[in-house]
């Protein structure tokens with residue numbers, strides 16, 4: 001298992017090709033994909049396509065979306081991570097959880113440690129976060145992380161709010 005980091009309650013690791021059933025479980029829930037401009041997945045083959053064509057290629061330079069497990073029982077609960085968006089050369093913070101795990105602070109905990117990992121381990125200078133205007137839980141997380149609201153824009157026909165945060169490390 002390629003572990004990226006642990007938080008008090010969570011372990012984050014790279015996805016592998018054997019994770020299609022877990023990704024299907026997550027992305028087949030219409031509530032989970034409601035604000036992310038995706039259709040719910042129906043088959044394990046679709047999940048495998050996402051792993052092979054979207055998730056695994058992101059693992060260059062230690063970036064990517066990482067599978068998230070609760071440390072107490074190693075149950076899979078979703079993903080969090082940093083994705084390089086080549087069209088804007090941005091590093092995007094993202095998170096997605098099984099609905100039964102919402103409201104327990106897991107996304108905030110994972111996102112906070114993901115920012116620390118990006119700044120302290122990967123030495124990134126700027127991280128972006130985006131959420132649909134109506135995705136209150138996600139917007140709240142971006143604001144709690146101390147990210148700064150930059151602008152509203154339309155992405156894939158969706159009205160989104162864009163936030164950024166810079167590496168605050170003192171200059172040497």
Ligand SMILES: CC(C)(COP(=O)(O)OP(=O)(O)OC[C@H]1O[C@@H](n2cnc3c(N)ncnc32)[C@H](O)[C@@H]1OP(=O)(O)O)[C@@H](O)C(=O)NCCC(=O)NCCS
Nearest residue numbers: 032095096097102103104105106107108131136137138140
């Ligand atoms: C967005 C998502 C990851 C949040 O996960 P979560 O574990 O429930 O988030 P947290 O518990 O860490 O924090 C959410 C915060 O939003 C608040 N919140 C959630 N829903 C809310 C609502 N409808 N109105 C107001 N506040 C709300 C929570 O109270 C919490 O704030 P607090 O820490 O001050 O109590 C989860 O809802 C999800 O997976 N959604 C589907 C995928 C998605 O939309 N991902 C983000 C794409 S930008």
